[in-house]
Amino acid sequence: MSQSKNRILITGSNGLLGQTLTKHFIENQIEFLATANSENKISYCPDNDFRALNIQNKEQVKEVIQEFNPTHIINAAAMTNVDACEDEVERCFGVNATGVKNILEAIENTEIHLIQISTDFIFDGQKKSYSEEDTANPLSNYGKSKWDGEQIIFKSGFEKVTILRTSIVYGVGEKLNKGNIFNWSMQELRKGNQLKIVNDQFRTPTFVEDLVQACQKVINSNSFGVYNIAGGDLKSMFDYIILVAEYLKVDTDLVSAITSKNLNQKAKRPISSGLIIDKAKKGFDYNPTDFMVTLSKIDPEN
Ligand SMILES: NC(=O)C1=CN([C@@H]2O[C@H](COP(=O)(O)OP(=O)(O)OC[C@H]3O[C@@H](n4cnc5c(N)ncnc54)[C@H](OP(=O)(O)O)[C@@H]3O)[C@@H](O)[C@H]2O)C=CC1
Numbered sequence: 059m060s061q062s063k064n065r066i067l068i069t070g071s072n073g074l075l076g077q078t079l080t081k082h083f084i085e086n087q088i089e090f091l092a093t094a095n096s097e098n099k100i101s102y103c104p105d106n107d108f109r110a111l112n113i114q115n116k117e118q119v120k121e122v123i124q125e126f127n128p129t130h131i132i133n134a135a136a137m138t139n140v141d142a143c144e145d146e147v148e149r150c151f152g153v154n155a156t157g158v159k160n161i162l163e164a165i166e167n168t169e170i171h172l173i174q175i176s177t178d179f180i181f182d183g184q185k186k187s188y189s190e191e192d193t194a195n196p197l198s199n200y201g202k203s204k205w206d207g208e209q210i211i212f213k214s215g216f217e218k219v220t221i222l223r224t225s226i227v228y229g230v231g232e233k234l235n236k237g238n239i240f241n242w243s244m245q246e247l248r249k250g251n252q253l254k255i256v257n258d259q260f261r262t263p264t265f266v267e268d269l270v271q272a273c274q275k276v277i278n279s280n281s282f283g284v285y286n287i288a289g290g291d292l293k294s295m296f297d298y299i300i301l302v303a304e305y306l307k308v309d310t311d312l313v314s315a316i317t318s319k320n321l322n323q324k325a326k327r328p329i330s331s332g333l334i335i336d337k338a339k340k341g342f343d344y345n346p347t348d349f350m351v352t353l354s355k356i357d358p359e360n
């Protein structure tokens with residue numbers, strides 16, 4: 059399928075990934091329809107290219123897909139507040155699992171390629187790093203609901219599906235719901251504020267533009283199956299925020315190490331959930347940007 063004939067439907071277009079996908083498709087003149095639960099929050103997305111879509115609404119999902127008739131759907135819609143998912147269980151599973159079911163039912167008997175975005179939080183963190191073949195054992199409702207979403211896909215037997223598992227997605231967006239640790243820490247450290255950062259959560263954070271490039275490469279190469287898409291380095295969040303301080307050339311003593319117990323987050327999180335990205339590197343030439351370079355890209359002073 060040639061790229062110019064592609065018509066991409068984005069769900070969750072108001073989120074960080076959804077916004078960055080929208081920007082990419084506008085810049086590359088690729089036909090798209092941006093959809094989100096609430097009104098269009100993206101200043102540069104024309105209202106003509108946007109439709110409200112709640113993926114929990116089965117009929118609405120069917121109607122929008124039939125009308126737009128996409129070649130690809132990128133499901134970037136999710137309830138991503140991990141702690142809120144512990145309290146709002148119905149919405150969490152409704153969006154993250156039933157939403158996926160609704161999309162799958164709407165594309166039954168079509169040639170539409172679904173790209174589903176999933177998470178490192180399907181793992182329990184007992185291993186340091188995870189490949190696509192490792193066994194899931196989610197610790198939180200958020201992780202369970204995203205794993206349910208994956209299982210609905212596996213059980214459907216659909217072949218034109220790609221699951222991209224990613225971790226701590228960061229970048230620049232407008233009016234975002236989910237706070238972003240790197241943008242936030244950059245802002246706080248510049249003001250000279252002291253930060254307490256966990257030294258017992260090890261992650262492979264993902265620059266959102268790398269994730270968008272991965273989606274485009276999946277589309278170009280017709281890659282199906284499960285792929286990990288993340289940054290290249292597994293470090294504790296403390297070590298990552300020290301790098302932010304070094305980038306800013308501020309005193310690294312502003313960053314103090316705490317443990318997850320002190321942070322007192324409601325949902326249980328994996329200790330180490332590194333994602334091994336060799337399959338995507340080999341499969342479609344995925345190549346994440348160096349972390350320090352990504353900091354200069356998200357820096358509002360650049
Ligand atoms: N952020 C991260 O660190 C990580 C994210 N992921 C996954 O990546 C994907 C994108 O995440 P990200 O962009 O950061 O998430 P955001 O929280 O920034 O955005 C998610 C979007 O989903 C939309 N949404 C929520 N409920 C519904 C619904 N019922 N119907 C339609 N849209 C809905 C929201 O729309 P509105 O604003 O209109 O309410 C929101 O804009 C998600 O699948 C997430 O699980 C995976 C690993 C890490």
Ligand SMILES: Cc1cn([C@H]2C[C@H](O)[C@@H](COP(=O)(O)OP(=O)(O)O[C@H]3O[C@@H](C)C(=O)[C@@H](O)[C@H]3O)O2)c(=O)[nH]c1=O
Nearest residue numbers: 138140177178179224225226227239254255256259295
């Ligand atoms: C705000 C804050 C965060 N942190 C740490 C905790 C955590 O490891 C990291 C990011 O914090 P968050 O609360 O945003 O992280 P969290 O909600 O755990 O992020 C997760 O989001 C969902 C959607 C995913 O799918 C996961 O991949 C993961 O990215 O920073 C501190 O150590 N100190 C702080 O003051």
